[in-house]
Amino acid sequence: MPLFSKLLIANRGEIACRIRRTAKRLGIATVAVYSDADRNALHVREADESLRIGPAPSGQSYLSIPAILDAVAHSGADAVHPGYGFLSERAEFAEALEDAGIAFVGPPPAAIRAMGDKIASKRLAASAGVSTVPGHIDIVEDEGQAARIAAAIGFPVMIKASAGGGGKGMRIAWTEAEAREGFRASRNEARGAFGDERLFIEKFIEEPRHIEIQVLGDRHGHLVHLGERECSIQRRNQKVIEEAPSPFLDAETRAAMGAEAVALAKAVGYHSAGTVEFIVDRDRRFYFLEMNTRLQVEHPVTELVTGLDLVEAMIRVAAGEPLALRQDDVRLSGWAIESRLYAEDPYRNFLPSIGRLTRYRPPAEGARPDGTLIRNDSGVAEGGEVSVHYDPMLAKLCAFGPDRPQAIAAMAEALDGFEVEGIGHNLPFLAAVMGSERFRAGRLSTAFIAEEFPDGFAGVAPGAEERLRLAAVAVFARHAIETRAAAISGTIDNHRRLIGRAFVVQGGGASLPVALEPAPRGFQLDFGPAGRLAIAGDWLPGRRQGVFEIAGETLTVKIDRAGSGFRLRWRGIDLNLHVREPHVAALTRHLRPKVKPDTSRLLLCPMPGILTALAVSEGDAVEEGQAVATVEAMKMENVLRTERQGVVKRVAVKAGDSLAADDLILELA
Template sequence: MIKKILIANRGEIACRVIKTAKKMGIATVAVYSDADRDALHVKMADEAVHIGPPPANQSYIVVDKILDAIRSSGADAVHPGYGFLSERADFAEALAKEGVAFIGPPPKAIEAMGDKITSKKIAAEAGVSTVPGYMGLIADADEAVTIAAEIGYPVMIKASAGGGGKGMRIAWNETETREGFQSSKNEAASSFGDDRIFIEKFVTQPRHIEIQVLADSHGNAIYLGERECSIQRRNQKVIEEAPSPFLDADTRKAMGEQAVALAQAVGYASAGTVEFIVDGDRNFYFLEMNTRLQVEHPVTELITGVDLVEEMIRVAAGEPLRMRQEDVRLNGWAIESRLYAEDPYRSFLPSIGRLTRYRPPAEGTAADGTVVRNDTGVFEGGEISMFYDPMIAKLCTWGVDRAAAISAMGAALDRFEVEGIGHNLPFLSAVMEHPRFRSGAITTAFIAEEYPDGFAGVELDADNLKRLVAIAAACNLLSEIRATEISGAMANHRRVVGSNWVIGAAGQEFPVSVTREGDDYRVADAEGQAHLVRLNGWKPGAPLIEAEVEGTALAVKLERTIQGYRMRMRGADVMLTCLTPRQAEAARLMPEKVPADTSKMLLCPMPGLIVSIAVEEGQTVEAGQTLATVEAMKMENVLKAERKGVVKTIAAKAGDSLAVDELIMEFE
């Protein structure tokens, strides 16, 4: 058996591998860049080796540095995680020359399946259904336009060596093909060191469903059901679930058998994923095979009980699979929400900084039988760097059926506390509550169709808004009473806390009368309707409250403001004011503050690197014209003019690192 594993990766996947290795009694070695010196995976491993500066192309994807770390640590196996070197055949070959086991498939399988052009040809030969497209190399944008016209719009422009949404663009016309071709090449070169591009037909109304396969070096191969990954943004998966709410048993079997046939056709050994696009009639087409552990593997583990990392390690050690196809059972339902360091209120732009608060929900099995699992690579006080993927954590829930798993996820997201950076927790909560998602009628266009103008938060229904008002009234009374007790004012009869308050929320005023009844609070509205509120031990200053309003349990994140509270729940972010009737009367007379006019400025929408400036001072630009390109967290973002105008000044140049809202250029 393997004795010491070096994890050639970072973040949550490195931590994930370390957990299973420790369970198996195998020693672990972490590698780290300057930016990751204090990272969680470094702390968790038995030992750690420094490999260079923060940029991945100077550290994590430099094969010689990883080999040096292997030699110095004496590791006899390497797990590559996902991304970085996980699908590099030359890395697997280099390990073989060193006599070190690669915890992944053979180099030939990586080479065949890692190249998306070659993989589609092999898939077709193996009898796997494939998407129409052009699998040859494309020289330039002109050729890309010609090919796209022949296939027929819309088309998908993809990096041959790509994955994780990097180097992918959908083009609906010639202009988008030209722009997408160059951006895809740039991202592919930056992320994978390989800028080859291919084009295929984009299937409309598609669902992204993938099959998990597991194979050994003795010719055995099985599939472990499917995962649906249709909730995507910019081709990056956001929410995954297993099984799919769309597949029937016959389609699942057909897809699984084709996935196994493909794995066997290339002599595959290890865990791998065969991705398909499925249309509304359950016709499925091969997209690609990921010759590595997928980000979303936990949902498969939760419904099958199989530790995929452990199986990968055993296969790498030469062991045969410990199960046959007939042994595979799909039990219950699992959902994964990817928590990203990106601001959903600012078009999901990346966010960096310090995690001033990071408190995930408790893991384990709840009283109702649901399960919570959180795979993460960060900790409170840690930094989210601009150099790597913006993922913070993968929150997973399991339930006996889809409804139970969704409800458990909604509750877990409400209890997940993250402060200090922008993050997509509100958006994830909103999706869990969305009627279309709950119905299972989803496609890869779900986010674009349901949030065409971006995410602006959730507007609570009247009942939940009234519950927050009642909680705010109770919290306010408790805080006021506590303040007087601490100051001694109540004891000296200098101040009495009144029972009448005006709670402001969502542009409305709610006059209430609130009284304390033991550990509970009775909040009556203007019509005399009373709500019994239980704060369950909450103390002023605590950022999370597990409250009950008339028996309805609510987990609410809250923070004190000057005049009340900011409360967040189920994707909603509500500012509530708690004023006396006299204060409320005066507040109505206060003028509203007008924000500064930035309509003539192009501000950097995220912390990032200026890749290029496409205009000059004095130049007239048209609406939709490219102004600049910014790179952040391995993704290129093209900034375009919103209207016609003349460039007055340019304050930044290519190569500059800018903070969010820093000036790039100004218009006359």
């Protein structure tokens, strides 16, 4: 007999797909729910049955308790797994299910309520002997009070939503003006994401690490912790890369943090999977941040180093089974890293991107001969639509290795092989982080991205060695195209085109003459003073990706035709190269560079979204850097500022308008 006969998954995207996989293995039928925007989504197609729950806005679908309860009744499900986000931390939802006699695959409502309110949870944590961050642990009523409290605590401070999580409703303020602006933005985000606009303020710990402890408990009073996850690589308070274990903790600190996490869970009568999050300073002093009473996005890295299935454990606990392990049974083995694939453009300050996935080809999953393993928890498929209505995360790519360097190498290789086209995405940025010396050394903090990319992400600049390797790939591709053309021409009156042996590779501010000689599966390339390389590969014209052996190393390079040249992408490098005959290359000195148009007088919408606020009118004077508009996209508010001083000549839109990327908002005289 299965643990439950039918499980309704009250969520969408990759987590709904991930829960379904475990339920299927356990012999439990699954029910998907969907909004109008998700009618053809992957989680709907994979489930045994599916039910519509409302329009695209989450408040009318995935956040609607009546709609979900109605779906439960219609489907005959005897259990509900909420995933993360949406209703996963709404105590009234868990209570409504209990009242209906439906098992909630999660913690008791009392624990959700106690820990879901961050103000109440900090008070409870302090009473349980857990270290907490200094701050004003009470409701902040308005932006004036926020500025006064922040000044009294001492800048910098963190303004945070009392309800919810996932980086929504959070802002760091370094001045009173930022405290006022941050209060407004955090309140709006919190209201839209959680239906609860209450905020509080606490001291922002500088050079902090964000490290969390996974806990697991049953209904019989048994609780264990499963070690830690390092979640310090964040952007806008949203985690981007996580790993287990942390490269920073020692055994003593791990044990102390685990003990406090378990003590807090016991204090609230916790069962199921949950996470206690801590801020850790440079001296390994740790402070309670919050408790997430649900499955975390980054749970796969814990699964990879413990060998456990946390979704299965949650289902068994919900069915009343005792935990099958005690603390002494928990063993951490190897190293795991998770990279979150987001629909966002890293070259445009990580702004959200929407559209159709014209190509979506993840790397092959499973164990590899070198002891590494690749896992990809995905919620999309090729041809699917990425909507403006929901979180921009598409998938979670995980790599496991016997140690941290091997896990990083496996992740870098997997990112190289991940093909996504049709929307902006952060694959090149993730690859850049994997190649960062600071990341490889484990010198992490929540300021990592801001410090390593202070001017934003512009791609990885290739060094001399990387440039030479990519030049070799371009020559290989050019020769493959010439060979195909020669073969085609050879079928006509027996005349074959001659293929040259000398070229010039141009692009990226460099020009490299090269001579080539055929070799097995490739060529010997002579770049003169720049060096010699042997290249072999499997690429054929028409393929979007090739695997090459260069100087004894394997490179997986994305290859696209770009006019008469090639666009090559590898390890965060995005390079356009032309491979020309020498006499053609000599003529390029006569080409004039394109002049970039001056758009400083125009405020253009940087991403698709809804214009929620417009702070100026025609005729108003504005200063450089002044906040003039707010655009909401994928549940995040984005404040837009002017690039120069001037007077508003024309306003092209109004609050409430839906805007596409690069739509004109206003023009300055």
